Amino acid sequence: MEYGQMENESDKIILDWVDRLKDRFIPSVLELVRIDSVEREAYDGAPFGREVKRALECALDISRQLGFDTVNLDHYMGYAQYGRGENYVCAIGHVDVVPAGEGWKHPPFSGYTENGVIYSRGVLDNxxxxxxxxxxxxAIKEAGISLKNPVRIIFGCDEETGFEDLKYYLSKEKPPLYGFTPDCKYPVVYSERGRALVRITGSLKQLEGFFEFVNKYFIGARNTGDRLGIDFSHQEYGVMEMRGYKLGVASDRFSGKRQAAFDVTLSYPGGVTIEEIMKRICNKAEAEGLIAQLVHNYDPVVFPKDTPMVKAMQESYERVTGLDGTPVTTTGGTYAKAMPGIVPFGPSFPGQKGISHNPNEWMSVDDLMTNAKVYALALYRLGQL
Incomplete structure (x- = not known):
């Protein structure tokens, strides 16, 4: 039998097993989304709070019930693994969620289901x-298919608030050969924009000039940064986006004196460095006697569209959905910013926007099943590379 025929036959067997596991899969999703895993105060053995710890333990318990080996990295992260070997491929997501907020039609951690749609905080994200x-x-395991490299499903606990979980993971474990995070959109995202947090500060004696600067260059300006001269654009990424404005008072890191502070998040396209961006912002701020600082930065994530990893995901998506899987870029930010070797891949399909982080967050059972099939084939293909 030719390799292509063998792969096609394996695809059919794997997809059949996904369907057979549905009656266990959906209850597992409901069990997990009923945990209010918003990050809270740390305590001994729970770095991100009791409920995040409980969500991680729930995910690992489900994994063990499915027959996987599991590892809990001090409740910072945990993973389930299929196969053995030094190198591995992975899917990495998270069990922590943003606060529920107001405006829910049903309790946000109830797992309420209506007409084949599950409504709960975290059902889509993540x-x-x-x-x-x-x-x-x-499904791959139940089909009895062996892989060239072991596969890990990694459960994060601090994706929404700081990536401290991933920093800890990488201090204990090597990064994957290949992988993805199911925390963005389809088709496969071959490149993420860079993301930086910039802070503008001035003394309390400079309040008038400080507010004039913030109004002129941010509040009263377009969010492209055109007045700052940072409205960089790229054919595939689009134009710079400024967002997440936050005005307040902060302590100077050297003197400790209180000062006016304005934070802005930059979602910047590939093809420009953060150094060039900051040079232009600093020049504008210094001309007004203010200071601009780079609080933190994640460079753009870029993989060639024709890499075996990206192509494996594209083929899996097209095989299951019949849709065009041409790789795309994103303005979002995911674990791909900090985990080497991975890209964002799903779960939202074209046209599905504004669902996560909002009231009545939802995901349909049909979409969950389609995702499971896409991910099954993607992990199968990645495990063979």
Whole structure:
């Protein structure tokens, strides 16, 4: 039998197993989304709070019930693994969620289901999708298919508030050969924009000039940064976006004196460096006697569209959905910013926007199943590279 025929036959077997696991998969999603895993005060053995710890333990318990080996890295992160070997491929998602907020039609951690749609905080971002990855891998295992490299499903606990979980993981474990995070959109995202947090500060004696500067260059300006001269654009990424404005008072890191502070997040396209961006912002700020600082930065994530990893995901998406899987870019930010070797991949389909982080966050059972099938084939292909 030719390799292509063998792969096609394996695809059919794996997809059949995903369907057979549905009656376990959906209850697992409901079990996990009913945990209010918003980050709270740390305590011994729970760096991100009791409920985040409980969500991680729940995910690992489900993994063990499916027959996987599991590892808990001090409740910073945990993972389920299929196969053995020094190198591995992975899907990495997270079980922590943003606060529920107001405006819910039903309790936000109830797992309320109506007409085949599950409504709960975290069902899309990111508990449903990481469970889809887990059950996709379970389908491979149940089909008895061996892989060249072991596969890990990694459960993060601090994606929403700081990536401290991933920093800890990488202090204990090597990064993957290949992988993806199911925390963005389809088709496969071959490149993420850079993301930086910039702070403008001035003394309390400079309040009038400080407010004039903030109004002129941010509040009263376009969010492209054109007045600052940072409205960089790229054919594939689009133009610079400024967002997440925050005005307040902060302490000077050297003198400790209180000062006016304005924070802005920059989502910047590839093809420009953060050094060039900051040079232009600093020049404008210094001309007004103010200071601009780079608080933190993640460079753009870029993979060639024709790499085996990207192509494996594109083929898996097209095989399951029949849709065009041409790789795309994103303005969002995911674990791909800090985990070497991975890209964003799903779970939202074209046209699905404004769902996560909003009231009545939802994901349909049909979409969960489709995701599980896409991820099953993607993990199968990545595991063979």
């Amino acid at each position: 508990k449903g999708p990481i469970m889809a990855c887990l059950y996709g891998l379970a």
